Every structure is written in structure tokens, then in C-alpha cells.
Amino acid sequence: MQGEIRRSYLWLPVCLLFFAVAVMAGLKYGSVALSASELLDILLHPQDAGLQSTVVWQLRLPRVALAALVGMALAVSGTVFQAVLRNPLADPYLLGVSGGAALGAVLALTFFSIQSYAVPVLAFSGALLSLLLVYLVARAHQAATHTLILAGVMVGSLCTAILMFLLLYSPSDPMRSALFWLAGNLSRTEAGWLPYAATVCTGVVLLLWARASLLDVFTQGEDVAADLGVDIGRERLLLLAGGGLLVAIAVALAGLVGFVGLVVPHAARLLWGAGHARLVPAAAIAGAGFLVAADVLARTLLAPAEVPVGVITALIGAPFFLYLLRLRGR
Amino acid sequence: MYTARHLSTIVLLACMICVWVPGMNTFGGCATYTDALERKVELDEVPQRVVSLVPSVTETIYALGAQAQLVGVTDFCTYPSAAQSKSSVGAYNSPSIEAIALLEPDLVIIAADMATPALLDTLLKLDIPVYTVYPRSIAATIAMLRNLGLLLGHAEEGETLAHQLERRVSQLRTEVGQEQSSTAPRVMISIMVEPLVIAGTDTLPGELLASAGGVNVAQKGSRYPMWNMETVLAQDPDIIIVSPHPGTSAPEDFFLRFSRLRAVQRGMVIPIHADWLQRPGPRVLKGLNALRDAILNAKSNIEEQGNAGRN
Numbered sequence: 130m131q132g133e134i135r136r137s138y139l140w141l142p143v144c145l146l147f148f149a150v151a152v153m154a155g156l157k158y159g160s161v162a163l164s165a166s167e168l169l170d171i172l173l174h175p176q177d178a179g180l181q182s183t184v185v186w187q188l189r190l191p192r193v194a195l196a197a198l199v200g201m202a203l204a205v206s207g208t209v210f211q212a213v214l215r216n217p218l219a220d221p222y223l224l225g226v227s228g229g230a231a232l233g234a235v236l237a238l239t240f241f242s243i244q245s246y247a248v249p250v251l252a253f254s255g256a257l258l259s260l261l262l263v264y265l266v267a268r269a270h271q272a273a274t275h276t277l278i279l280a281g282v283m284v285g286s287l288c289t290a291i292l293m294f295l296l297l298y299s300p301s302d303p304m305r306s307a308l309f310w311l312a313g314n315l316s317r318t319e320a321g322w323l324p325y326a327a328t329v330c331t332g333v334v335l336l337l338w339a340r341a342s343l344l345d346v347f348t349q350g351e352d353v354a355a356d357l358g359v360d361i362g363r364e365r366l367l368l369l370a371g372g373g374l375l376v377a378i379a380v381a382l383a384g385l386v387g388f389v390g391l392v393v394p395h396a397a398r399l400l401w402g403a404g405h406a407r408l409v410p411a412a413a414i415a416g417a418g419f420l421v422a423a424d425v426l427a428r429t430l431l432a433p434a435e436v437p438v439g440v441i442t443a444l445i446g447a448p449f450f451l452y453l454l455r456l457r458g459r
Numbered sequence: 460m461y462t463a464r465h466l467s468t469i470v471l472l473a474c475m476i477c478v479w480v481p482g483m484n485t486f487g488g489c490a491t492y493t494d495a496l497e498r499k500v501e502l503d504e505v506p507q508r509v510v511s512l513v514p515s516v517t518e519t520i521y522a523l524g525a526q527a528q529l530v531g532v533t534d535f536c537t538y539p540s541a542a543q544s545k546s547s548v549g550a551y552n553s554p555s556i557e558a559i560a561l562l563e564p565d566l567v568i569i570a571a572d573m574a575t576p577a578l579l580d581t582l583l584k585l586d587i588p589v590y591t592v593y594p595r596s597i598a599a600t601i602a603m604l605r606n607l608g609l610l611l612g613h614a615e616e617g618e619t620l621a622h623q624l625e626r627r628v629s630q631l632r633t634e635v636g637q638e639q640s641s642t643a644p645r646v647m648i649s650i651m652v653e654p655l656v657i658a659g660t661d662t663l664p665g666e667l668l669a670s671a672g673g674v675n676v677a678q679k680g681s682r683y684p685m686w687n688m689e690t691v692l693a694q695d696p697d698i699i700i701v702s703p704h705p706g707t708s709a710p711e712d713f714f715l716r717f718s719r720l721r722a723v724q725r726g727m728v729i730p731i732h733a734d735w736l737q738r739p740g741p742r743v744l745k746g747l748n749a750l751r752d753a754i755l756n757a758k759s760n761i762e763e764q765g766n767a768g769r770n
Contacts, residue, residue: 159687159689160687160689160690160693161689161692161693178719180692180693180695180719183692183717183719184689184692187716187717188688188689188692297550297553305651305654306651306653306654306707309653309654310653314653314654316653316654316687316688428687432687432690433680433684433685433686433687433689433690434680434684434685434686434687435654435685435687
């Protein structure tokens with residue numbers, strides 16, 4: 130069975146099956162019980178105004194869509210970051226993006242209400258600004274890998290320090306909202322934003338996919354890339370900007386959801402190899418399915434309360450990844 | 460000689476009374492009070508330099524008219540607004556010990572739940588008397604109003620505040636007792652919306668709700684359970700109470716998106732000032748009345764619709 134799944138030509142059906150199962154589970158499970166036939170009925174009759182229909186159309190469907198989008202964005206940007214920085218520990222938040230986004234969000238929560246648009250807008254701006262800062266610092270060094278990582282970590286630390294300072298001086302309720310938001314939160318669905326975010330994300334993912342061969346070259350090492358006549362600095366920045374844009378959108382939509390961007394690309398690589406022509410789409414679909422599945426657990430484990438989805442992604446992601454590591458050794 | 464012995468007997472007696480009788484005892488200058496941690500707090504005279512680390516206590520001190528004796532508050536003591544002009548000793552949960560000591564208080568009032576033993580010990584080591592409060596119920600709030608009045612030499616005002624609340628509670632008990640329990644509206648009190656936190660039965664807002672004749676939809680779980688929106692839709696309460704506060708000025712918007720909710724259809728998503736329901740002080744009376752109004756509204760609303768259905 131393990132061997133079967135790892136056959137390289139099977140990557141697409143396996144990923145799609147996983148995604149489809151996760152989406153169906155996301156629509157079926159929740160506090161309001163629903164049988165499979167009822168779900169089918171509701172999906173076929175969207176005009177129905179019953180409780181179950183409201184729950185599926187107004188709560189679960191936007192949430193599944195959001196989880197899929199965020200999961201895809203994080204997994205693809207993780208893939209890109211790991212390839213370009215040639216660092217297996219690279220995750221989408223490495224370049225200070227998480228710190229900048231968190232700072233933006235907490236600023237928004239301190240000065241505006243959590244219900245306003247300020248939270249995603251400022252989180253997005255914070256993420257982009259910290260990326261820009263990292264870029265400006267690293268550009269002076271032809272964007273060498275270690276400079277990028279160090280600059281990213283420093284910008285992140287700076288943002289975290291300012292954030293702690295702000296949190297100390299904000300009253301307890303906004304602070305609780307902020308912490309809840311920072312832990313990764315798929316429950317606030319601004320349904321109107323989803324189509325735009327989805328369009329941009331899909332576009333960026335396709336662009337990155339189109340550069341799959343370039344990502345392969347980067348994985349081989351910078352010398353190889355230079356020998357092949359690639360303008361390393363420029364290409365690296367372009368790829369990182371694409372990945373950074375994906376993270377910024379994901380953070381603005383759902384806060385800081387950890388682990389997806391780290392574990393999904395590695396898992397896909399372990400299963401179906403490092404070729405990016407296959408890896409980028411595999412990570413995109415598997416990442417979407419993974420976050421949808423994690424969110425189902427987050428919603429149902431302690432219902433009617435919700436576990437922050439970041440806890441679940443780490444809780445199932447880490448053991449699964451360890452299992453895959455062991456599998457590879459055989 | 461005789462007089463001296465006589466005097467010493469009186470002093471001895473006085474001290475014995477102070478020690479033996481629980482609660483407050485005064486004899487001459489010496490007074491002993493029992494606080495929320497069952498500690499004995501001895502005060503030689505009525506405190507004139509009080510630091511309050513509890514927003515509800517600050518509010519109560521103003522309601523007692525004892526604000527001249529108040530020298531320090533926390534950043535979170537926002538009501539009444541005059542309190543913000545007093546010296547601040549920092550945040551509610553992390554006050555600055557140095558700022559407290561600089562005010563040379565003769566009494567510091569802290570909450571028993573936030574009073575990490577460390578804070579209490581530090582203050583006691585500095586020879587600063589500490590009185591703890593821990594009002595988590597209506598009865599405890601009434602007792603606190605009374606005790607703070609006694610403690611600060613405003614016994615009469617404290618008695619008045621306590622009695623007002625007591626009388627309203629017993630009035631409502633009679634009123635609610637005569638109503639059919641089957642017609643009691645099902646109420647959800649949302650403390651905050653993101654995350655969606657609900658007041659359970661064993662909380663001050665929950666107790667106020669029960670006194671006002673409402674049935675809490677959050678019967679199970681922790682004191683302040685977290686709910687998801689699906690549960691709210693499934694429970695479909697008659698009334699949703701939301702608590703606006705500076706961080707969230709219009710929490711009702713969160714629920715108005717769901718036109719399916721009974722409370723939304725009937726205009727029964729009602730904001731009540733967070734302090735009125737959650738701060739155990741004199742304004743709890745306002746919260747109680749606001750809840751009662753909402754419940755009476757919902758009842759007549761339900762009856763009207765019932766009549767309309769019959770006609």
C-alpha cells in the first residue's frame with residue numbers, strides 16, 4: 130500500500146482524493162449533526178432556509194473554502210522557500226512575515242475593533258512591509274541566503290518585541306482577541322473577500338509552477354544555477370516575493386496557521402520526489418486538503434468550543450512527518 | 460493602680476473580641492476585618508490612603524462617596540471617569556510595587572483571584588495592609604458593598620447600596636416566582652464575539668440572568684464556555700445579550716448576519732454595557748434591570764406573536 134501511494138504517477142489521483150474526502154468531511158461534520166444523504170440534499174437545494182442548510186451554506190462552505198485557500202497558499206510558499214533558501218527548516222514565516230503580520234493585526238486590534246476590516250488589511254500590510262525591509266537589507270548582499278534568513282529573523286524579533294509592548298498596554302479583551310487571532314483562526318470568514326484572494330493566490334501559484342524548473346535549479350545549489358546563466362539574485366527575489374505574497378494573503382485571511390507550510394512540502398517531496406513540476410501542484414492540493422481536514426478536527430474535538438487550528442496542524446502534522454521520515458529510511 | 464489594671468482588662472477584652480468575633484469589630488481605635496481569603500486585616504484607624512487594584516472596587520469607592528480616601532488606581536479603573544485622574548500604579552494584573560509603595564498607602568485592596576501569592580507577600584513584607592475581595596456572585600457583591608462601606612468609614616452609604624440591590628433581587632424573586640417557568644425566554648449572554656465566549660450559569664452575568672427570570676442556554680461546560688456559531692444556530696435563543704466594550708463597539712453585528720436566528724428576526728439582540736453585567740459593583744443593579752426589561756420585552760413579543768398566530 131505504501132509502495133502504491135508512492136508511485137509517482139499516482140500523485141494527482143491521491144492528492145485529489147485526499148482533498149475531496151477532506152472537503153466532504155468539512156461539510157458533513159460539526160456541532161449540527163448531518164447525514165450523508167441530508168448533506169447531498171442540501172447541496173442540491175441551495176434555496177432551502179432550514180437550520181442545516183444555513184449551517185452548510187453560511188458557515189461550513191465558506192470555511193472549507195477559506196481553509197483550502199490558506200492551506201494551498203502556505204504549502205506552496207513553503208515549497209518555494211525551502212527550495213530557494215535551500216533550507217529544510219524554512220517555512221513561510223521565516224522571513225519575518227509572521228512578525229510583521231502579527232504586529233499589523235495587533236495594531237488594528239488596539240486602535241480599531243476586531244470586526245473591522247482593519248485587521249486583515251493591516252496584517253497584510255505588516256507582512257508586506259517586513260518582507261520589503263528584509264529585501265532592502267538583503268539586497269545589499271546580492272540577497273545571499275544566510276543574509277535573507279538572518280534579516281528575516283531579526284525583523285521578526287523586532288516586530289515581536291513591539292507586539293509584546295503593545296499587548297502589555299492593551300486591555301484584556303482586545304488582547305484575548307489578538308491572541309486568539311494569532312493562534313490561527315478560520316472562523317472569521319469575510320466571504321466577500323474570498324473570490325479576490327482566491328484569484329490572486331491561484332495566479333501566483335500558477336506563476337510559481339511555471340518556474341518549476343528554476344526551483345529545481347536552485348535546489349541543486351547556487352553554483353549550478355550560476356553556471357546555467359541564471360541571474361541568481363533577481364530570480365531569487367522574484368520567487369521569494371511570490372511566496373511572500375501568498376503568505377501575506379494567508380495571514381490576512383486566517384492569522385498565523387503554523388506547520389502547514391513546513392510539513393506539507395516535505396511530505397509531498399518524500400512521497401513523490403523533489404521535481405518541482407510535480408511538487409508545486411502536489412503541495413498545493415495536499416496543503417488545501419490538509420488544512421481542511423485539520424479544521425474539521427479543530428471544530429469537532431472539543432465542540433461546541435474550537436481548538437485553534439494551528440494546534441491541530443502541529444498535532445497531526447508532526448507525527449505524520451516523523452512517520453514519513455522513517456518510511457524514507459527503508 | 461486600680462485604674463491601670465481596669466484599663467488593661469478593657470484593652471484585653473477589646474483585643475479578644477477583635478480576634479474571636481468574625482467579620483468586623485471596632486473597639487476604640489482597633490478594628491479587624493475578615494477578607495475574601497479569610498485573612499484577618501487589622502486597622503488602627505479608618506484608612507485615608509487607599510490604593511485599589513480592582514476596577515469594581517474603585518467604582519464602589521466612588522459610589523460610597525469615599526473617593527477622598529482613594530490615592531491610587533490601575534489603568535483599567537475607567538469608571539467613573541474621575542477615577543482616571545487618580546495616580547495609576549499600572550496594569551490590573553501587573554501593578555508596579557514601587558508605584559504602590561511611593562503612594563504610602565495605609566490599605567491596598569486587591570482581588571483574590573489576581574492576587575498571586577507573590578503580590579500579597581510583597582505588599583505584606585513592605586508593611587502595607589492588604590484587603591482582598593473576590594465577588595463572583597450577587598450575594599458576594601452585596602457583601603462587598605457593605606464591607607467596603609464599613610472598612611472605609613462609610614457604613615451607611617454601603618448599607619444603602621447593598622440594600623438597594625438586595626431589595627431588587629428579592630422583588631424579582633417574587634415576580635419571577637409567579638411567572639410560568641415554561642414561558643421563560645431562553646437567553647444567551649455573549650461576553651465577547653471573537654472568540655465567541657458565553658456566560659455560563661455559575662457566573663455573575665449568569666446569576667443576574669436567572670434572577671431576572673431568564674433561562675441560560677449555556678447550561679453545560681465551563682463557567683465561560685467558548686461556542687461556535689453552529690451551536691448558537693442550533694440553540695436559537697430567544698434573546699441574545701451582547702456586551703459592547705472599547706475593543707468591540709457593535710458586537711450585535713456579529714449575530715445580525717444570521718437572519719435565521721429567532722433573536723435577530725424579533726429584534727432581540729440586545730447590547731448591555733459589559734460593566735453592568737460583569738463588574739461586581741453598584742452598577743450590577745442597572746444590569747439586572749436591563750436584563751429584566753429585555754426579558755419582559757421578549758415575553759410580550761412572544762405573546763403577541765402567539766395571539767397573531769391564533770387570529
